[in-house]
Amino acid sequence: MTQTSNFSDTITAISTPLGEAGLGIVRLSGKSAFQIADKIFQGKVHPTRVESHTVHYGKVVDPISNEILDEVLLIIMQAPHTYTVEDVVEISCHGGPLVLQKILHATVAAGARLAEPGEFTLRAFVNGRIDLAQAEAVADVIRAKSDSSLKSALAQLEGRLSTRIEGIRAKLLNLMAKIEAQIDFVEQDIPVQDKKEMLKIIGEVEEGLLKLIETYEEGKILKEGLNVVIVGKPNVGKSSLLNSLLQKDRAIVTAIPGTTRDVISDYVNFDGILVRLVDTAGFRISGDEIEIEGIKRAEKEIKKGDLILLVVDCTQNLSEEEKILEKKLKEQNYLVVLNKIDLVQERAVKNFESQFSNKTSHRVSALLGEGMDNLKKSIVSRISKLHREGEVVLTNLRHKEALETALEFLKKTKLGLEKNLSLEFIALDTRKALDKVGEVIGKVYTDDILNRIFSQFCIGK
Incomplete structure (x- = not known):
């Protein structure tokens, strides 16, 4: 089963670190989140009948024994205005490990499934709230150990890297369109002016890719x-x-x-x-x-x-x-x-x-x-000296490797145009470059990529 094939489930997890604390949070996300909350929450309201983004005082009970587990605040958030773009319930309770585990087990007994590592953020990505680079930035924000690493992670979460990548993708899409438009005229050479325009776009994309790739060593230091x-x-x-x-x-x-x-x-x-x-x-x-x-x-x-x-x-x-x-x-x-x-x-x-x-x-x-x-x-x-405030830098090895591979395919595209090679082969290399750039923000992805990224998350995020 792939990570994206079981989104019909409503998932649950403890979203705060385990250990004694004043407060803890158990989170639910999915189409049955409110119904599950209704089975375990006792208060003046029913979770299925309240307005979105409201907080309610009550008690959580075991759905089987009806034993009171804790006094809680229940937060109701209706889709699509939530972290996962799904219906979300957060149960704020006392932060003892035993209390949290009992409430978690109650949500499972009421119909929820235990979340996999990073599954809440995975759903935010698949549901279109954030792209893949932003999803990775969530983990970086959590793991940040210094002001510099936090600032670079927040910049990526805000979408600054994604904006740069989208700009590069737009130019590659334009290049792809120009190449494919010429395939219908395969018997003729590409007009000189059209070839100049294509090579100009390639040069601009190469420059953009190189500038980003060159920031990785500084970005790695900022992060680690x-x-x-x-x-x-x-x-x-x-x-x-x-x-x-x-x-x-x-x-x-x-x-x-x-x-x-x-x-x-x-x-x-x-x-x-x-x-x-x-x-x-x-x-x-x-x-x-x-x-x-x-x-x-x-x-x-x-x-x-x-x-x-x-x-x-x-x-x-x-x-x-x-x-x-x-x-x-x-x-x-x-x-x-x-x-x-x-x-x-x-x-x-x-x-x-x-x-x-x-x-x-x-x-x-x-x-x-x-x-x-x-x-x-x-x-x-x-x-x-290496990093100026607000500058976009690569901090993730996956991003660097994807852009380096895209650059190699783009060099093949350039060589093909210069040597008047078959337009089908030129178009294939351009498509590969486009796909590799798209991998950074998740325009193109595989289950293996998602598993590698989200398996590194903590459960509950």
Whole structure:
């Protein structure tokens, strides 16, 4: 059975997190929602006979034993002005797990079916209230861990990405119409002016697709956070820097080199941007198997890092290992962090700075907290430079892959026109490009796509 084949059912689910709370909500959606509510609600009104978007006080009872389960507020919402575009009932009750489960079981006993993950939002999509990109944004809003990820999710939910995609689709539809209009005249070459118009449209679509695809790396950071990896030799103050940036003791700090032998990570918000800070084992030649494994894991983290902080101890001479380490980072986005500046004079710090090929360095004392505010600002600027308020960005890998595939088909269309290939083949590639763009917002979809998207939702949304 596909997810879209059982919409005749009325579904039910607990829509608030399980755990002790002041309030909880059980939600019903479907053509029998009011009738089911009528079977379990005792109050001054009947749910089947009240106006839409009204709230009513009463009690919920077990439909079989007639046992009172809780005092509730019943919210009645008639289609189509609801989240799912169906009749919806929300039962607001006390938030204890047992109470919620009993009310949920009562709705099932009265005729509802337990909802699958994301089924309420799936119905909102299938019923035309939102498109597929907006449906995915609902999950992103729920999972948002920072101001930046929430803002980007809300922008997608508002339809900003969808508007851009619709604009690209409109141009592809125009191109498709022009190509199909020429198929009837297959014995003749495409008029020069018509071909110019087609190539012009292709160029505009290519530009639009590329601009969106190029935003994915920034969008991924906005959604998932900036991955900042702290590296350096043993005992240069990496763990102290991690603790200072987190403003809590996350890593053990001792004077013994090689204390950190595994990857330690934690999340922090800097000016509304989620940052994952990663402390790694110190880089040095070692015969210790555990330490060698720690260094291997550090190298893996470096490859995944959006920004690398190369920490050096400016009370020590710059070592060959540190010079080699900086060379390894030359292809990556990195900052040099001069630690322990409270223990040396200005001239020594300047001499240290001059030895690095990366002239962007930050002076800090991780132990005393000196220079930490400037370092945080520099970390934040790495994403702030990439993202301007209100700019449409891709945050979803599915969208990026669909647009990349569309771009490949469009390149085939362009090549076909330039080489005067069969219009049927050109039309086929154009149609494939159009379909791939349509996948982003759900103009084209399969059950597999829907299952992959909505299986990641929580039950009750």
